[in-house]
Amino acid sequence: MNAAPVITDFPDRLSPMVVKELRQGLRTRLFGGVLVTLHLMLVLLTLMSGGAENAAAVSGWFDGIITLVLCIIMPLRGFSAVADELKSGTLDMLALTRLSAGRIIFGKWAAIASQSLLLMLSIMPYVVARFVFGGLDLFGEVAALFYKWLAGLVLAAVIVALSTQRQFWLRAVVVFLPLMMTGCGAFSLIIMSRMGGGMSSGRVFTFFTKSGGGSTLLLVVALAAWAVFFFLSLAATRIAPAASLLSVVKRSVHLAMFLSLMLLGWLTGSAAAMGVTVAGVLSLLMMDALTERVNEVPSVYAAFYQRGWLGRAALWLLAPGWVTGLVYSALLVALAAFYVSWSRGTEEAKFVFIGASGTCMIAALLQLFPTRKSRDLLLPFIVFSLLVNVLLVSLGSLLLLPLKIKSTTAWFSTALPQLLPAGYANAQPGDKAALLQLGLLTSSVWPALLLVAAVLAWRHARAARQEGLRIVHAAKGGAAV
Structure with a gap:
């Protein structure tokens, strides 16, 4: 049967x-x-x-x-x-x-x-x-x-x-x-x-x-x-798991998509409109890259070291962790600023940097407070973003109203990168250039603070990188030192 x-x-x-x-x-x-x-x-x-x-x-x-x-x-x-x-x-x-x-x-x-x-x-x-x-x-x-x-x-x-x-x-x-x-x-x-x-x-x-x-x-x-x-x-x-190399795949895909948007805007003649899309996507990519935990698993670094000089170069952009995520974000910001400057003007490119500095501000606050020891940095990042964007920016916007009625430039808006666009829009025509320059100066403080924290975190993971080198030397038959 x-x-x-x-x-x-x-x-x-x-x-x-x-x-x-x-x-x-x-x-x-x-x-x-x-x-x-x-x-x-x-x-x-x-x-x-x-x-x-x-x-x-x-x-x-x-x-x-x-x-x-x-x-x-x-x-x-x-x-x-x-x-x-x-x-x-x-x-x-x-x-x-x-x-x-x-x-x-x-x-x-x-x-x-x-x-x-x-x-x-x-x-x-x-x-x-x-x-x-x-x-x-x-x-x-x-x-x-x-x-x-x-x-x-x-x-x-x-x-x-x-x-x-x-x-x-x-x-x-x-x-x-x-x-x-x-x-x-x-x-x-x-x-x-x-x-x-x-x-x-x-x-x-x-x-x-x-x-x-x-x-x-x-x-x-x-x-x-x-x-x-x-x-x-x-x-x-x-x-x-901590030994995962998921960041290699996702950052590669994100970078390819980022470059594809720029190329599409150039080929179709819609570079100005595509510049807005690029600037919006940039904040999402930075949030992802800057909320990864610093990786201290030697096998992760060994996967890059075993590919020679090309792997060592890729490590700075694709290795898991927010430290390399900062380098990756800096590359994206540079590409976006150049593209927006070419398609929409230098003034718009400055606001791309200011917006990126606002994201760096949230990431820097995470490292200044005990939240840096959190198992998942995405949770405190969301909380800090809600506090800054909802409470502080809303309060600042209310303070802008009487100044707008009196036709007075709100110089205090340069204190927060998130508040600067509203302050610039309501500023007097003769003060706009000075307000923007001051805003660029104050906004650059946050990427600088985040860079200092990244250097300290990178030095803290030095033992894991050295162990990754020993693994590669041992696999090649060299001295495991």
Whole structure:
């Protein structure tokens, strides 16, 4: 007799971590409840659309509900994805299965992405049904649905990265406050645009494609893919073992993306617009590089030393730790300042340096306080950023108001790099140049302080580097000294 065929729900080619998370996710009551509730509401709205011939108000509710599910509810499923593993101690058991930190993080994100894809595909018949009723651009509506799903993937990666923090209150503040503000604003904008006959989601897509052609779509997808990689690698770094060389991969990818953006801006003639994107990406890359712990594992340095002079040069840029991350950040700042100076002018390039100095300020504060001994520098970095950007900058902005009314230059704004752009914008025309020069001088103090701390931390890791050299000499048959 022939053996009965074995029926499996997922192919063996899939990562076991993805299969595990998918099985658990699809069986939860939350996913089933969201799926059933979504379809009941969409059936009702589709029937209302047919009766009202796709009235603007009904279309607004249709877009708003889909946005709520794909961009808020589904990404929030990763809110405790890694924190629960850390608290229950099961993360070490997963590491024993020879799954790398990157595969563990990717599996948790891929499960959310797959469930979101399932929901997106289940929404397609309702979009087609509303198109049959007339008055809709089918291609534009499908493209808008795709963009919502893509935005949900990026948000899911952000939330999975934040889930590596054990503190519930920190994740709640960082995740829920921006999501509520952004979600409510987007929801209101969609409804207002529909009711007011403004730009619908389909028209938004048509606007982008006509203004930039097919290259715009490819650029958006490429940036979204990099953003997902950035946040997932950021999360993997938080749980990776000390001997991991994950920084080599992620910093290489980030540098390649950084250079690609500059090249794309030069080739397409949109260097000025791309300069804004480059400056925005710079702050994210610096945050990642400056929140890595100083590595004191000899085998990590041995991996660079065994590749000769090329490996020694790469060590200064790609080795794990915030000390090499400072060198890496300095390279990115120099590239960004040169590019922005060429595309937008010297004045804009100075603000790139000031913005980078603001990030260095947060990193320097971490090293000046006992937070330098923290197991994960990302947590205090987020806390310090919230304190500086929310409290101090908000207070400084309030102090700027009476000076603006009196047409007086706020010279105190040079004390904080984050406050300087607002002070410069409200300064008197004759004082702008002097204010900017003073701001550059005061802002450069923070990179200098961080450089001093980096030299001390580099000297502290000297024993690990020497041991790495001994390992390389011993492997080559030389004297292990």
